[in-house]
Every structure is written in C-alpha cells, then in structure tokens.
Amino acid sequence: MSEMKECCYCNMDIPSKARICPYCGNDPDYIGSDAHKSRKNAEKFFLIMLAFFITVACLIFAMGA
C-alpha cells in the first residue's frame, strides 16, 4: 500500500509520503514537478477532509440541539 520514491539527493528508496529523507535528512521533493503535484493533492485532500468534518460536526450539533 505504501508507495516508495527515490530521494533526489542520496537515491535511496524512501516512503513517497516522507517529507524529509530518513537517510540524508534533505527534502526529497525539492526537485521534480511530481512532488508539487502530490503536495497540491495533499492540500486538496486536507480541505475535503476539513469540509467533511465540519459537515459532520454540524450534523451532530443539529441532532443534539
């Protein structure tokens, strides 16, 4: 399930979600447009989750009131 990517500094295989390479401590996404894309997707996913939780919270509040 966990995807791997190659660190652009030390070329070690690291988890694709890793923001800091566990081997060399650098940002493995510094180079490459794919990283930007996945970061954008992560932001979008976070916003969707946030909207979802707000909706659920409103529903719970509406039911409780």
Ligand SMILES: [Zn+2]
């Ligand atoms: Zn590295």
